Amino acid sequence: MRVLATKKSNLIPRVGRSVEINNQKIAVFETTAGNIYALADFCPLTEGPILEGMVSGEYVYEPMRDFKISLIDGKIQEPDEGQVKTYPVEILADDIYIEV
Structure with missing residues (x-):
């Protein structure tokens, strides 16, 4: 099921944005290259959120223990x-859709 999650204009490069779809917390990130990724806002190693992690290139660094997580996979x-769950993203104009 594809769901409208947020607007691209709401994103700030390298800063996570939280969305909730079907009671699932999802972190949406935009890289400095303009690529947009969606991951579960949950690190299985720390059992904490990744939303406030630092983005560098195609990676996010988990904020509690600095684990390096691929935004791609x-x-x-x-x-x-x-492994952190990833979600397919589709961008149509300013709308960001996430497949859940």
Whole structure:
């Protein structure tokens, strides 16, 4: 199911934006290159949010323990292990849709 999540004009590059769809907290990030990604706002290693993490390139650094998480596929990078759920994103004009 594709759901309108937010507007691209609401995003600030490298700063996460929180949306909630079907009781799921989702963090939406825009990179400095303009790419937009959506990940579950939950780190399985710290059991904390990733929303306030720092974005660098195609990665977000989890704010509690600085785990490096790929915005593309949600994989937590070595030497750590784990996976954050990712959501497909579609952008139509200023609208950002997330597939949940």
